[in-house]
Structure formats: structure tokens, C-alpha cells
Amino acid sequence: MTTLFVSDLHLEADRPDIGDQFINFLKTDVLEADDLYILGDLFEAWVGDDDPNTHYARIKMAIRKVVDKGIPVYFMHGNRDFMIGRQFANETGVEILPDPYPVTMYGERTLLSHGDALCIDDVQYQRVREMVRNPEWQKSILEKPLKERLRIAEEARRQSLEQTINMNLSIMDVNQEEVIRVIRKHEVDILVHGHTHRPDIHNVDLGNRKAQRIVLGDWYTQGSVLRWDLRGPKLQAMPR
Numbered sequence: 001m002t003t004l005f006v007s008d009l010h011l012e013a014d015r016p017d018i019g020d021q022f023i024n025f026l027k028t029d030v031l032e033a034d035d036l037y038i039l040g041d042l043f044e045a046w047v048g049d050d051d052p053n054t055h056y057a058r059i060k061m062a063i064r065k066v067v068d069k070g071i072p073v074y075f076m077h078g079n080r081d082f083m084i085g086r087q088f089a090n091e092t093g094v095e096i097l098p099d100p101y102p103v104t105m106y107g108e109r110t111l112l113s114h115g116d117a118l119c120i121d122d123v124q125y126q127r128v129r130e131m132v133r134n135p136e137w138q139k140s141i142l143e144k145p146l147k148e149r150l151r152i153a154e155e156a157r158r159q160s161l162e163q164t165i166n167m168n169l170s171i172m173d174v175n176q177e178e179v180i181r182v183i184r185k186h187e188v189d190i191l192v193h194g195h196t197h198r199p200d201i202h203n204v205d206l207g208n209r210k211a212q213r214i215v216l217g218d219w220y221t222q223g224s225v226l227r228w229d230l231r232g233p234k235l236q237a238m239p240r
Contacts, residue, residue, distance in 0.1 A: 004226070005226040006025075018220070036071065038074065038075045043084075047146065193215060201214050
């Protein structure tokens with residue numbers, strides 16, 4: 001029995017090498033696993049399920065083949081693909097999970113999250129996050145022509161890059177007090193998330209007990225996967 005977790009692939013047509021590695025991952029590792037969790041930012045940008053992007057269509061088809069073989073695939077929205085909706089789920093067969101999502105994993109009380117909600121020191125980002133996750137805001141965006149949505153997404157991407165360059169890296173990381181608060185609130189032993197692109201397994205001291213925070217890596221320079229079986233969770237890099 002093995003469960004796989006990935007996040008932050010940021011798939012886009014300009015980086016076909018990442019898409020090729022992910023598709024190969026689906027054809028090999030995932031077919032030998034029991035299920036796959038994708039914890040957000042599968043795509044670099046998502047402006048609506050009606051986008052006819054051929055690169056995205058290729059990815060959707062590859063995921064569908066995995067699901068059709070009886071392997072469940074679970075998806076959680078990230079800060080880049082929060083507009084993924086019901087049509088995408090129907091086309092791929094994935095189950096869309098809320099963020100955060102508690103689950104018992106091989107006997108361990110576990111909480112899954114994309115991770116951006118833990119970065120509360122970045123106050124400006126959290127304001128934007130609250131806005132774009134609002135169903136009414138999303139509805140207003142989806143009513144715009146596809147061409148305009150693509151332009152808006154490109155401008156948002158440019159602004160995000162500029163802000164990242166000029167921002168203290170610690171502000172963009174998780175807030176440790178928030179991590180402890182969330183772990184205590186959900187009464188879990190392990191928190192798994194992505195978003196920060198800093199793969200590692202951290203011990204978390206709760207005072208009366210210990211917990212773990214597992215951070216998934218991005219796929220910019222190599223693949224990154226968390227493999228979890230009866231022996232426990234293990235982070236692995238997959239060279240391209």
C-alpha cells in the first residue's frame with residue numbers, strides 16, 4: 001500500500017519538460033500506488049474550465065487514464081489554479097477536496113493543505129486570497145471573455161513575480177504559531193502542505209506532544225513526491 005502526494009508542479013505550455021515528467025509519473029509510479037493527492041498549483045494558471053489549452057488537455061487526459069484504471073486522484077486548489085471547477089473534475093475524474101482536509105493516513109491523524117493559508121505574515125497576499133476565493137468574485141471573472149481572463153491572469157502573474165523579488169523570504173513562509181494553532185485545532189499529528197517550495201520534514205513541539213509538518217517540493221528543476229506507506233512518509237526528489 002502506497003499513497004503519493006505532489007504539489008506545485010506549475011504546469012504550463014512554456015515548460016513541456018515538466019508536463020512530460022508528470023505524465024511519465026502518472027504512467028509509472030502512480031499506477032503502482034493506491035491513490036494520488038495533488039495539493040494545489042498543478043497548473044501555473046487556470047482561467048476557467050472552458051480554456052481549450054492543448055497542453056492542459058493532454059494533462060487532463062493523462063489523469064483520466066489513471067482514474068479509469070481504478071486509482072483515485074484527489075485534487076486541492078492552490079493559489080494558481082483556484083478556478084478549477086466541476087467541469088475539470090468531470091473530465092478528469094478527480095475528487096476536489098476542501099482546504100484544509102483531515103484524513104487518517106496509515107493510522108496517523110493527518111491534515112492536508114495547499115499551505116498558502118499558513119503564510120499569514122504576508123498580509124497583502126491573504127487579502128488577495130480572501131478576495132479570489134470568493135464565489136461571487138470568481139463568477140464575475142468567469143463571465144468575462146476567455147481572452148480577457150488570460151490577460152488578467154498574465155498581469156497577475158507579472159505583479160506576483162515583482163512582489164516576490166522585492167519581498168523578504170521569511171514573510172512568504174508559513175507562520176510557526178499558525179502552524180501550531182492549525183494542528184491543535186484539527187487535533188492531528190501530521191500536517192502535509194506545499195506552496196512554499198521548501199521540501200522538508202519538520203518536528204513541531206506542541207508542548208504536551210510532538211507533531212510533524214511535511215512540506216512538498218515544487219517541480220521546477222526536478223520532480224518531488226511524498227511516498228507514504230506502512231513504514232511512514234518519505235520525501236523523494238525525482239531528477240529530470
